[in-house]
Amino acid sequence: MDATIKDIARIVKVSYATVSRALNNKHGVKPETRKRILEEAHRLNYRPNAIARGLVKKQTHSIGLVIPDITNPFYPEVARGVEDAAQEAGFSVFLCNTNWERDRELRYIELLTSKRVDGLIIAPVSETTETLQRFLRSVPVVYVSTTAVSAHESYVTIDNVKGGYLATELLIRTGKTPVAFIGSEEDSHTLQERLEGYKQALKDYHQPVDERYVRFGDFKRETGSRFIKKMVLEGVKPKGVFGENDLLAIGIIQGAKEIGLAIPDDLAVVGFDDIPFASFPEISLTTIAQPKYEMGRYAVEILLKRIGMEDTGSFPRQRLILEPNLVRRKSA
Amino acid sequence: MDATIKDIARIVKVSYATVSRALNNKHGVKPETRKRILEEAHRLNYRPNAIARGLVKKQTHSIGLVIPDITNPFYPEVARGVEDAAQEAGFSVFLCNTNWERDRELRYIELLTSKRVDGLIIAPVSETTETLQRFLRSVPVVYVSTTAVSAHESYVTIDNVKGGYLATELLIRTGKTPVAFIGSEEDSHTLQERLEGYKQALKDYHQPVDERYVRFGDFKRETGSRFIKKMVLEGVKPKGVFGENDLLAIGIIQGAKEIGLAIPDDLAVVGFDDIPFASFPEISLTTIAQPKYEMGRYAVEILLKRIGMEDTGSFPRQRLILEPNLVRRKSA
DNA sequence: CTGAAAGCGCTTACAG
DNA sequence: CTGAAAGCGCTTACAG
Numbered sequence: 001m002d003a004t005i006k007d008i009a010r011i012v013k014v015s016y017a018t019v020s021r022a023l024n025n026k027h028g029v030k031p032e033t034r035k036r037i038l039e040e041a042h043r044l045n046y047r048p049n050a051i052a053r054g055l056v057k058k059q060t061h062s063i064g065l066v067i068p069d070i071t072n073p074f075y076p077e078v079a080r081g082v083e084d085a086a087q088e089a090g091f092s093v094f095l096c097n098t099n100w101e102r103d104r105e106l107r108y109i110e111l112l113t114s115k116r117v118d119g120l121i122i123a124p125v126s127e128t129t130e131t132l133q134r135f136l137r138s139v140p141v142v143y144v145s146t147t148a149v150s151a152h153e154s155y156v157t158i159d160n161v162k163g164g165y166l167a168t169e170l171l172i173r174t175g176k177t178p179v180a181f182i183g184s185e186e187d188s189h190t191l192q193e194r195l196e197g198y199k200q201a202l203k204d205y206h207q208p209v210d211e212r213y214v215r216f217g218d219f220k221r222e223t224g225s226r227f228i229k230k231m232v233l234e235g236v237k238p239k240g241v242f243g244e245n246d247l248l249a250i251g252i253i254q255g256a257k258e259i260g261l262a263i264p265d266d267l268a269v270v271g272f273d274d275i276p277f278a279s280f281p282e283i284s285l286t287t288i289a290q291p292k293y294e295m296g297r298y299a300v301e302i303l304l305k306r307i308g309m310e311d312t313g314s315f316p317r318q319r320l321i322l323e324p325n326l327v328r329r330k331s332a
Numbered sequence: 333m334d335a336t337i338k339d340i341a342r343i344v345k346v347s348y349a350t351v352s353r354a355l356n357n358k359h360g361v362k363p364e365t366r367k368r369i370l371e372e373a374h375r376l377n378y379r380p381n382a383i384a385r386g387l388v389k390k391q392t393h394s395i396g397l398v399i400p401d402i403t404n405p406f407y408p409e410v411a412r413g414v415e416d417a418a419q420e421a422g423f424s425v426f427l428c429n430t431n432w433e434r435d436r437e438l439r440y441i442e443l444l445t446s447k448r449v450d451g452l453i454i455a456p457v458s459e460t461t462e463t464l465q466r467f468l469r470s471v472p473v474v475y476v477s478t479t480a481v482s483a484h485e486s487y488v489t490i491d492n493v494k495g496g497y498l499a500t501e502l503l504i505r506t507g508k509t510p511v512a513f514i515g516s517e518e519d520s521h522t523l524q525e526r527l528e529g530y531k532q533a534l535k536d537y538h539q540p541v542d543e544r545y546v547r548f549g550d551f552k553r554e555t556g557s558r559f560i561k562k563m564v565l566e567g568v569k570p571k572g573v574f575g576e577n578d579l580l581a582i583g584i585i586q587g588a589k590e591i592g593l594a595i596p597d598d599l600a601v602v603g604f605d606d607i608p609f610a611s612f613p614e615i616s617l618t619t620i621a622q623p624k625y626e627m628g629r630y631a632v633e634i635l636l637k638r639i640g641m642e643d644t645g646s647f648p649r650q651r652l653i654l655e656p657n658l659v660r661r662k663s664a
Numbered sequence: 665c666t667g668a669a670a671g672c673g674c675t676t677a678c679a680g
Numbered sequence: 681c682t683g684a685a686a687g688c689g690c691t692t693a694c695a696g
Binding site: 277 | 382383392415426428442446
């Protein structure tokens with residue numbers, strides 16, 4: 001159906017090696033010949049078959065982006081960052097949503113390696129990357145927004161401990177004690193880091209660490225709302241809350257308002273991520289910003305460097321830990 | 333590096349045709365032989381090379397999704413819909429952000445056809461699909477959220493006229509007249525349809541159509557805010573506004589509040605799209621909901637049907653126009 | 665049930 | 681400057 005190199009060769013009456021050379025701007029083709037070939041290619045609406053080329057060059061110029069859910073407001077910017085950077089380098093990106101399912105993550109990785117992507121960027125579902133190793137032997141990968149990876153892998157992430165510290169410190173210094181922590185799943189590595197920052201700040205400022213002020217659920221907005229109400233109902237009454245992420249934090253604000261608490265006077269709230277609508281005047285959430293778009297870009301930069309190397313295995317891991325940034329708005 | 337069919341053939345001492353058959357569950361391989369092949373494949377950590385297979389079968393099981401910007405809250409759900417549906421059918425999806433640039437859109441389409449995607453789902457930058465035609469001859473495409481395509485193409489979209497009508501009608505019936513219209517770019521086909529619905533409703537309810545109440549800018553939140561303030565400053569004082577999309581509508585609300593208008597009493601606002609945070613209590617935007625996720629799913633369903641056909645050209649176009657749904661919240 | 669051969673659309677030494 | 685040939689990793693008639 002589509003025109004091939006052979007069609008052009010036949011018409012122009014040269015070998016298809018010559019056509020290939022002309023099309024790829026290789027030196028050593030008579031200008032006259034090259035011109036005729038290019039014209040014919042254009043006339044036939046010729047599109048090089050990247051699949052065929054990929055087979056011989058063993059490079060597909062495609063990478064895979066494996067994330068939990070593009071619908072979660074944290075990821076679109078990351079995705080945009082990787083797509084932009086990839087595109088600039090001539091790479092395409094496969095988008096895969098694992099829906100936080102380990103199985104689906106595994107299947108995607110298998111599928112992508114079958115499609116011979118040149119590399120993978122993964123925001124893993126959970127922290128056990130062990131099962132993945134088998135599939136990942138042959139392809140370079142850089143992880144994003146997690147540090148819980150095996151010793152020889154690359155990643156780009158943020159300093160979660162410091163972020164947690166900054167959030168908590170703000171609350172303490174503005175007199176919003178006791179300060180509570182509401183987080184997602186307890187065994188999440190990310191959560192543990194942010195929690196560590198929280199505890200560290202409490203210690204540094206001589207505040208007691210009271211487990212009643214620390215709750216784990218999931219990362220949904222409703223959960224934040226439910227938890228703060230429950231807390232207050234139980235007589236545990238924080239003056240400040242650090243929500244492990246913005247969705248949770250927004251939920252906390254909403255729940256607090258429902259039971260008549262004024263933000264930030266009765267309850268100050270700080271989140272984490274700085275998702276797009278955190279900055280809306282109606283929300284105006286004080287939060288720890290992550291450079292999401294840049295994380296995406298950096299991830300592909302690191303990945304691309306590895307793709308260039310023939311011996312992927314020996315390439316030194318590269319780990320980028322970005323700085324969190326406290327964005328002060330009205331909720332704290 | 334990676335094990336191939338030949339490696340297996342050599343070790344098991346059969347031809348590689350047999351290995352291929354065994355691996356693909358073709359009938360006519362002695363169970364004993366098949367077993368040995370499968371075992372060896374597993375031992376070698378064999379991953380079939382989808383690129384090579386794609387070359388011979390002329391099917392890559394990949395599709396391209398070309399949208400303006402995944403960071404725009406309308407698209408993540410659409411993308412998730414197409415990704416879910418594609419994945420269920422064994423297809424992978426390339427994500428491409430055109431950033432509303434016609435050039436970039438064109439380049440992506442060229443790139444994707446080079447990669448021999450089996451099909452394309454496009455939310456086009458603008459309505460002139462003419463330039464695209466050249467690249468799109470050989471690959472099936474279904475458009476999403478636009479009706480402005482050439483006569484023989486497929487699309488899935490929403491009834492924008494009806495949506496505009498519903499929005500305006502609500503405003504009129506709740507006494508919020510005069511009702512203004514604030515939209516993005518005037519030459520956008522989508523805008524024109526929604527505007528048509530607006531005008532139709534005004535006519536049906538015997539309201540004057542006054543051009544001073546109709547403004548065009550872009551689709552940004554800030555624009556909505558600026559426009560409503562400007563309108564009021566000019567002495568044009570609507571009681572209700574239909575914002576062509578939610579971002580605009582939210583901006584309108586914010587701008588209105590800034591100049592002391594109470595929502596919805598002084599000014600009632602209805603948007604279009606029902607993006608995720610329209611439902612947040614702080615926003616509580618009345619809006620015309622689009623079934624975004626389903627639009628994505630339907631688009632791949634239609635696409636997949638076409639991909640199955642050998643003669644793509646003769647396959648009848650399929651056009652799906654979904655129903656808009658008025659979601660009543662607090663802003664109107 | 666299995667093998668030899670051709671071919672998918674390209675690239676790349678190797679000759680000339 | 682150009683061509684003949686081999687090969688990338690597979691699948692698929694065609695024989696046997």
